[in-house]
Amino acid sequence: MKPLIEVAIVDLCCNNNIMLPGKMVIADLGCSSGPNALALVSIAVKATRNHFLKFQKPPPEVCVLLNDLPDNDFNVVVKSLVALQQTNEPVCVTGIVPGSFYGRIFPSDSVHLICSSSSPHWLSKASEDLRINHISAYDMDEHVRRERLPVVVEAYARQFKKDFTLFLELRSKDLVPEGQMIVSLAGRHSDELATEISHVWGTVVQILGIMASEGVIDKAKFDSFYIPAYGPSTKELRVIIEEEGSFSIIEMRVHDPTSGMDNAHLTPNRISNGLRAAF
Template sequence: MRKFTNAISSIVIADLGCSSGPNAVALISVAVEAIFRYCALEQKVPPELCVLLNDLPDNDFNNVAKHLVAFQKDAECFGPVLTAIVPGSFYKRLFSSSSVHLAFASNSVHWLSEAPEDLMKGGIPMYDADDDLRQERRPLVLEAYARKFRKDFTLFLNLRAQELVPGGQMVISLPGYCSSESAGQSNLPWDGIAFMLNDMVSRGVVEREKLDSFYIPMYGPSDKELRKIIEDESSFTINNILAHEVMNDMDRSSITPKMMALAARAAYEPIIVQHFGATVVEEFERTVELHVRAGTPQLAAAGLVFLSVSLTKKV
């Protein structure tokens, strides 16, 4: 922060994968307020701030725009903030070269550009109904997803390195595992959702062929994997990698099965509708709620944490 405010008259902040709800402006609000408060404390003239919000083109940017208007109004007490929306995949270039000073990617880069091609081409389902076959193929599925994540995340880092100024900062958070946890070798973030869909197959709601050809483009790496990919790509210095629980005990006690079901629907509805059709979404939500209420053990993502990574672009 001190480096930015002392050296330049303007700061560009980008949020990659902002979504469309109230959280769309949550991270940038914290960053903007921190910059203005720092300048006030140090009695410095605040820099001109420009905020860029990015997500896929089918995101609800009308809703994002409304949140941006409210955000700008709240920020008026500190100073003017310019805003813009940048639709597009963050697996492609989004911003001009050496223009961004601070970039966020919260709960977004675990979404892959697409599911592993070798699984799709080989007709190997991400989730086998047969327990023995699923366990036999498990290492193959894990390895395919890990390779795809490495390829995508390396590209993501390379693109952002082109867009950030020298010394620019990037903060990334995503679901994953600590390398010390053996659970990371046997679980994927979508395991519980695949179990739900398989249950719907057993009740005739979803066709088996449809589930066998369905691949969720998502992967949760370990902290060791993240560090290795970042070091191999070599554009950034790692300031820190931290792991923290997805939910604390207080959060768990206040979250109802219905809330969990709605959260699962919000996250997975677009890809479920695209593959299975809109008619199954209500039953998917109901299935999630019933299994959460029953405490189905397959839903416990043992060892799952949020990994937070702080990076500085090398000069």
């Protein structure tokens, strides 16, 4: 996301309609906790400083806002924000904004750049259609699971469309006119058929199914468990964005996180650690 954020910052800084008050508000939705919490906003702040340094102009006042769910460990994040304030970067104000990004979290027309990494594939809730109709999303029997997959995927897709449409509507209110948003989320290629593995929860479902069959976890709990995450295709995303209408798509990329990686590095331990971190 680094080059995309840097380009967005240059575009914003060169837009006199936006930068006239000499202020820049940057927000990260789903910042999480730990060393990555400030990753995106730090890139944006540094890009802002470099742009104005290049033209030998004083940098604008920069406000950095970090958002995540209330249960996030914000103690660590706050300490990181204090460290950011003490650098020579043009940061004047930092803040924590707890709450779901499926609700209003900023004042209207207040944010210049919104970033969100690996977050909007998390739904506001699991598919209501599956819960109401008592359709288990998964099954210990692999054959049954595969037969049910189209119904499950369709239900999740409807929930994602509802949530992402709301996400776009709310962000269009948060952003100043001509503000920008850069979002990354787990998904799949448009020409790729929906498979169990292609979805965010695919590998986890297989693991839990084995654990249920071996009696490690209760079968009733497994049958009533719905992971609230969905990996859309690029085609789905484009359709939702165009139908909602608040945003114009500047660029859309599909990135394979394992590209260029030595297969020897994809060890079972590394994969399991990644799953633990995500879930």
